[in-house]
Amino acid sequence: MNEPTNFDPVLFRGMTQRRLSRRDALRISGLSAAALALAACGVKGQGNTGPTAPAEDQIAKYWAGKTKNGKVDFANWPLYMDPKHPELKKFTQETGIKVTYQEVIEEMGPWFAKTQPQLSAGQSIGFDLMVITNGIQFKKYVQSNLLAPLDPSKLTNFKANGGATYKTSSYDPGNAYSTPWASGVTGIAYDPGKVKTPITKLADLWKPEFKGKVGMMSDTSELGNFGMMVNGVDPAKSTPDDWQKAASKLKEQKDAGIVRKYYDQSYIDALGAGEVWIAQAWSGDIFQKNVSEGTNLQFVIPEEGGTIWTDNMAIPITAVNPVDAITLMDFFFQVDIAATLAEYINYITPVPEAQKVIKEHAAAASGEDKDFLNSVADSPLVFPTAADYSKLHYYRDFATAAEEQQYQSIFEPIVLG
Amino acid sequence: MSRRLAPYLLILPGGLWLLLFFVVPMVAMLSLSLQQGDVVSGYQLTWHWQTYVDGISNYQTQIVRSLMYGLVTTVIQIVLAFPVAYWIAFRGGRSKSVYLFLILLPFFVSFVLRTISWKFILTDESFLLAPLKDIGVLPADFHILGTAVAVIGGLTYNFLPFMILPIYVALERIDPRVVEAARDLYASPTQTFRKVIFPLALPGVFAGVLMTFVPASSDYINSEILGSSSTTMIGQVIQAQYLRSQNYPTASALSFALMAILLIGIFTYARALGTEDVLKVAAR
Numbered sequence: 001m002n003e004p005t006n007f008d009p010v011l012f013r014g015m016t017q018r019r020l021s022r023r024d025a026l027r028i029s030g031l032s033a034a035a036l037a038l039a040a041c042g043v044k045g046q047g048n049t050g051p052t053a054p055a056e057d058q059i060a061k062y063w064a065g066k067t068k069n070g071k072v073d074f075a076n077w078p079l080y081m082d083p084k085h086p087e088l089k090k091f092t093q094e095t096g097i098k099v100t101y102q103e104v105i106e107e108m109g110p111w112f113a114k115t116q117p118q119l120s121a122g123q124s125i126g127f128d129l130m131v132i133t134n135g136i137q138f139k140k141y142v143q144s145n146l147l148a149p150l151d152p153s154k155l156t157n158f159k160a161n162g163g164a165t166y167k168t169s170s171y172d173p174g175n176a177y178s179t180p181w182a183s184g185v186t187g188i189a190y191d192p193g194k195v196k197t198p199i200t201k202l203a204d205l206w207k208p209e210f211k212g213k214v215g216m217m218s219d220t221s222e223l224g225n226f227g228m229m230v231n232g233v234d235p236a237k238s239t240p241d242d243w244q245k246a247a248s249k250l251k252e253q254k255d256a257g258i259v260r261k262y263y264d265q266s267y268i269d270a271l272g273a274g275e276v277w278i279a280q281a282w283s284g285d286i287f288q289k290n291v292s293e294g295t296n297l298q299f300v301i302p303e304e305g306g307t308i309w310t311d312n313m314a315i316p317i318t319a320v321n322p323v324d325a326i327t328l329m330d331f332f333f334q335v336d337i338a339a340t341l342a343e344y345i346n347y348i349t350p351v352p353e354a355q356k357v358i359k360e361h362a363a364a365a366s367g368e369d370k371d372f373l374n375s376v377a378d379s380p381l382v383f384p385t386a387a388d389y390s391k392l393h394y395y396r397d398f399a400t401a402a403e404e405q406q407y408q409s410i411f412e413p414i415v416l417g
Numbered sequence: 418m419s420r421r422l423a424p425y426l427l428i429l430p431g432g433l434w435l436l437l438f439f440v441v442p443m444v445a446m447l448s449l450s451l452q453q454g455d456v457v458s459g460y461q462l463t464w465h466w467q468t469y470v471d472g473i474s475n476y477q478t479q480i481v482r483s484l485m486y487g488l489v490t491t492v493i494q495i496v497l498a499f500p501v502a503y504w505i506a507f508r509g510g511r512s513k514s515v516y517l518f519l520i521l522l523p524f525f526v527s528f529v530l531r532t533i534s535w536k537f538i539l540t541d542e543s544f545l546l547a548p549l550k551d552i553g554v555l556p557a558d559f560h561i562l563g564t565a566v567a568v569i570g571g572l573t574y575n576f577l578p579f580m581i582l583p584i585y586v587a588l589e590r591i592d593p594r595v596v597e598a599a600r601d602l603y604a605s606p607t608q609t610f611r612k613v614i615f616p617l618a619l620p621g622v623f624a625g626v627l628m629t630f631v632p633a634s635s636d637y638i639n640s641e642i643l644g645s646s647s648t649t650m651i652g653q654v655i656q657a658q659y660l661r662s663q664n665y666p667t668a669s670a671l672s673f674a675l676m677a678i679l680l681i682g683i684f685t686y687a688r689a690l691g692t693e694d695v696l697k698v699a700a701r
Binding site: 022030107109110112113114116140143144212218220254259260261262273274275401404405408412413415416 | 424440455456457458475476479540541542560562563645646649653654657659660661662663664
């Protein structure tokens with residue numbers, strides 16, 4: 001006989017439930033949208049890979065219709081101007097343009113990474129004038145068309161007073177995009193209070209007696225140069241093989257525990273605080289630290305060689321006040337302004353006549369000031385001779401992006417530990 | 418009609434927000450991690466999975482180190498936070514909100530600033546270390562800045578409130594009658610704690626772990642300021658790849674690899690805790 005069927009609710013639900021539930025529908029549509037978006041993604045390139053000098057009409061097109069606005073935002077590195085800004089005050093007196101000066105650049109890599117996305121999107125970065133080093137990032141700025149082409153007619157002081165070497169530089173021939181701010185030397189700085197033997201060579205940075213007290217730079221261009229020079233290689237002619245050898249030498253230094261940390265410009269604070277006794281350093285920083293804080297740090301250009309670089313003023317292409325910016329740029333090539341700047345920052349000035357002016361200031365001064373100004377005028381670190389230049393090398397320049405990535409992949413692991 | 422659409426309409430605002438600010442960036446980064454190229458000549462999607470392999474094999478020490486630091490930080494925080502949360506929940510009385518406010522007070526100051534202030538305290542010749550060195554308790558060349566201890570200390574300090582608060586919330590929810598019942602059944606205070614209070618607080622511990630392990634493992638500020646090149650964490654590597662070398666594919670690949678590892682870790686922990694659904698616990 002028939003029994004009343006045991007009604008299984010699970011079976012009932014399975015047979016009557018919708019095959020495709022709401023949750024499944026949402027899930028599938030979400031995943032497919034994501035997959036489509038994935039396939040459609042791609043970041044467009046910014047420009048060509050060859051060096052570009054702007055055409056005549058490009059310059060005219062850029063500067064057409066741009067007027068003086070009465071203010072300019074200046075981005076610079078620390079220790080590149082007297083904190084009281086006497087030159088900027090004089091500029092405002094002469095031209096009526098107000099300057100907002102900010103020391104926001106500490107390393108080229110991060111600065112480029114921060115500004116490139118906005119500049120490529122055509123947005124202002126909040127600055128009209130910035131100081132960038134000749135190197136990998138400078139080249140990328142030029143290749144990606146992120147710098148404003150300079151109008152030579154507005155750079156009369158530079159034409160009259162700028163040094164000849166700066167008008168025919170390899171990284172910016174004809175000053176299409178930049179004018180020099182200062183050149184500097186990367187060498188070794190040490191605290192003679194803690195380091196009893198005199199330091200003369202790059203090899204001294206590898207001495208085991210300085211274990212844990214050595215500071216190196218985190219910029220791979222700087223670090224790589226030191227690694228190559230200590231092996232006796234000229235960075236400009238180096239091959240990937242040389243880079244590997246330099247990297248292993250640097251790794252030796254790191255594995256032996258000799259390096260305390262890889263610094264950006266903050267090495268100068270570490271030296272002052274005694275955290276490191278000897279460091280890879282930029283020439284002018286040391287003198288400024290000694291003057292401002294009374295320390296007794298010493299700077300040497302190592303026997304194997306040092307690195308020379310030039311920091312340049314450039315106008316980002318989305319600058320809001322380019323006319324004011326180029327006026328400020330040209331202002332720093334007045335001989336007396338260049339002289340007072342060099343007196344404070346103690347870096348190589350691009351205006352050779354400034355040496356005479358500094359000597360005049362020294363003659364007019366007395367006592368400590370006189371000695372100091374004389375030492376600046378005679379310093380090979382502010383006015384190097386040809387013999388000094390022969391020991392100094394530029395950063396390694398790269399022909400292709402692939403070469404640069406290879407270089408970075410060799411030296412980065414050292415900094416990143 | 419509108420009844421059928423109602424659920425979709427309800428999730429529309431939240432869903433759109435999540436879509437725009439979470440899903441889209443995630444998908445874009447995932448796509449970027451599979452691309453090749455450079456900043457000047459552009460990136461192309463080439464489904465280059467090798468980036469993941471290279472990234473993980475090059476930086477495995479940093480990944481392992483970051484997970485270790487995160488784990489040690491979390492454990493230390495549980496040890497430190499539990500007594501504090503317990504005291505506030507059970508003995509706080511009327512000033513509970515005051516104590517909670519005091520715990521949250523440092524958060525009014527920027528994270529980076531607090532870490533830099535730690536740097537001042539731990540530097541070689543600081544007001545703390547210099548006297549100890551002078552009286553001979555510490556050797557003259559003792560330095561704590563730049564070691565793993567300093568980094569873990571910084572991480573513990575910075576994320577401690579994130580551990581205290583969830584545990585406090587969980588303890589607060591415990592019905593005092595359950596504790597009373599345990600006492601009625603002849604449980605000593607230790608036994609009460611071990612068998613009643615601690616298991617009931619575990620969801621809070623889990624939430625705290627979620628909120629501290631993940632940020633601590635991927636943190637880069639503490640190691641940058643308090644550490645040295647021997648304490649580099651994966652967060653710093655990702656930042657350096659992004660900022661210093663503009664190697665966006667590797668940076669994105671490392672980010673996703675880290676995310677995957679942390680997700681696996683969290684789900685394993687949730688299983689071990691016995692919760693069937695991670696979301697259920699987090700929602701409790």
